[in-house]
Amino acid sequence: MSLRSLLVLCLAATLSFGQGMRLTVGQLKSFLRSSIQLKHPDKQVADYLKNVKLTEQFTARDLEEMQGEGIGARTSEALQTLVTSTANLSKPARDPVVAKAPPPPPMPPPSSEEQAKVIEEAREVALNYTKRLPDFICTQVTQRYVDPSGLEMFHMVDRVIERLSYFEQKENYKLISVNGNLTEMDRDKLGGATSSGEFGSMLREIFEPSTEAEFHWERWAKLRGNLVHVYSYRVNQSRSKWHVSWQRQMEIVPGYKGLIYVDKTTPIVLRVTLEAENMPASFPIQVATTMLDYDFTSISNNQFLLPLRSEMQMREGKILVKNEVQFRNYRKFGAESSITFDTSAEPIPEDKLKEKPPQQ
Numbered sequence: 392m393s394l395r396s397l398l399v400l401c402l403a404a405t406l407s408f409g410q411g412m413r414l415t416v417g418q419l420k421s422f423l424r425s426s427i428q429l430k431h432p433d434k435q436v437a438d439y440l441k442n443v444k445l446t447e448q449f450t451a452r453d454l455e456e457m458q459g460e461g462i463g464a465r466t467s468e469a470l471q472t473l474v475t476s477t478a479n480l481s482k483p484a485r486d487p488v489v490a491k492a493p494p495p496p497p498m499p500p501p502s503s504e505e506q507a508k509v510i511e512e513a514r515e516v517a518l519n520y521t522k523r524l525p526d527f528i529c530t531q532v533t534q535r536y537v538d539p540s541g542l543e544m545f546h547m548v549d550r551v552i553e554r555l556s557y558f559e560q561k562e563n564y565k566l567i568s569v570n571g572n573l574t575e576m577d578r579d580k581l582g583g584a585t586s587s588g589e590f591g592s593m594l595r596e597i598f599e600p601s602t603e604a605e606f607h608w609e610r611w612a613k614l615r616g617n618l619v620h621v622y623s624y625r626v627n628q629s630r631s632k633w634h635v636s637w638q639r640q641m642e643i644v645p646g647y648k649g650l651i652y653v654d655k656t657t658p659i660v661l662r663v664t665l666e667a668e669n670m671p672a673s674f675p676i677q678v679a680t681t682m683l684d685y686d687f688t689s690i691s692n693n694q695f696l697l698p699l700r701s702e703m704q705m706r707e708g709k710i711l712v713k714n715e716v717q718f719r720n721y722r723k724f725g726a727e728s729s730i731t732f733d734t735s736a737e738p739i740p741e742d743k744l745k746e747k748p749p750q751q
Contacts, residue, residue, distance in 0.1 A: 412544065416447045416483045419473075422544070423457055423466070431542055433463025439542050440469035447483040449473045495750045498611045501620070509620055510606050512658030513651070517594040521560050524697075526724035527690055531555045531564070532717045541709035551581065558724055593683060594660055597651070602630045609650065611749035614661050615686060615742075618749055619652040628669065635667060637675045637707075645670055645679070652746075659696055661685050678706035684744065691723045700739055 414422070426436050454470050462470070501509070531553040536545035552567040564578050597604050609621045626633075628646035636642040645667040652662040667679040686699040701716045717739065 412442060413444045413446055416445065416449055416453060419443065419445065419449065420453070420457065422542075423462060424460065425543060426466075427461050429543070433465045435540070435542065436463070437465035437469040439540055439544070440466065440473070443473070445473060445477050445480065448477045448480040450482075498749050500608050500611075506606075506608050506620075506622075509653055509658060510622065513653045513660055514598040514600075516658050517598040517660060520594060520696075521592075524557060524560070524695060525690055525693075526556075526558045527721055528554060528556045528724055529697075529721045530567075530719045532719060534715045536713040536715070538711040538713075539709070541706070541711055543711060545711070545713055553578070555718070556724060593665070593681070594663060596632050597624060597626065597649075597663065602626055602632075604630075606651075612652065613747040613749055614652050617661060618655040619661060620655060622651050622653065624649060624651060625668075633665065633667070635670075635674075635676060635679050641674060643671060643674055659685070675707050676705050677708075678704065680704045686743070688721050690721050695721075697721060700744065 423436070449470065451474055454467070454474055457470060458467055500506075533551040533553070534547055535549050535551065536547050538545045549570050551569055554565040554567055556563045556565075566574050566576050566578050566581065568574060569576070569581070596602060604624045604626050606622045606624045609623050612619050612621050625648040626646055628644070631644050631646050633647055634642055634644055646669060647665050647667050649664040649666055650662070651660050651664075653660055662682065662684050664683075665681045670677050670679070681701065681703045683701045684699045685696050687694045688697050688699075689695075698718045700718070701714075703714045703716075705712045
């Protein structure tokens with residue numbers, strides 16, 4: 392991974408940031424709850440609210456609700472200003488109150504023997520994953536975001552289209568366009584945050600016996616309609632092979648932790664997350680996380696488990712950077728002239744990405 396050339400990206404984001412955000416009351420409350428959970432500084436949240444323009448009436452009742460959930464004093468003052476300034480706006484539609492049935496009892500966890508068996512079967516599949524992949528080409532669509540406020544209010548700064556070819560178990564990337572403009576630029580000169588290695592290396596390094604990852608049962612869940620085991624894991628720094636670099640000038644290999652989602656029916660991993668731990672105070676990047684989703688797709692009328700979407704986030708000081716990557720239009724490796732690249736980036740349906748309770 393690299394993080395560089397952020398000045399131009401942050402300038403573009405800051406310009407739109409300063410022009411004010413138009414939010415519904417529901418969006419505002421969601422932002423405030425996220426800020427409470429992430430322990431954002433009270434002054435920082437209050438300063439951000441000065442740029443918020445609401446499309447609906449924010450009432451004293453809404454303010455009391457947020458105060459009860461733990462907002463700070465300065466945030467409360469900023470919200471009181473919104474109560475006054477939105478008094479003449481229409482009230483947001485309120486969902487009718489419906490009595491909820493009690494939740495079903497939780498599913499009991501599998502036995503320790505079954506847990507160990509699932510991990511070992513998933514390990515075997517992960518270590519042999521790339522050997523079973525065909526040679527293929529796909530389109531990688533990367534939407535890159537920056538948040539100079541540090542409050543997770545992201546602004547998209549560019550869209551990068553690449554041809555990703557996988558041949559003889561090796562990945563190769565070629566830039567096609569940036570913001571719709573065709574380019575012959577070298578990928579290494581693109582700047583900003585980039586990532587690679589989604590096709591098996593991430594999983595392989597977690598499950599390599601030499602990595603000595605520790606796995607622990609967390610919960611049952613559903614992902615893309617599949618009942619899955621969710622395990623947490625941790626890799627010590629001395630065993631890590633995850634490289635995080637800054638501007639190609641500094642590089643560290645941190646320890647990390649995360650989650651793996653293993654299908655209950657077949658021992659395949661449908662999602663993996665990584666979060667760097669104990670980043671050195673002297674290193675410019677303080678936070679680095681990755682989430683990768685796999686799903687089945689057809690290549691030459693055969694089904695293969697392949698990356699669906701990945702998301703990478705980094706924090707440098709107050710600046711947040713996020714990449715959302717979609718893998719589209721998989722097809723058998725062949726002549727480049729026969730490839731038509733899909734440059735759209737329609738969002739993947741939320742139903743495909745959201746973790747759900749096992750009973751749903």
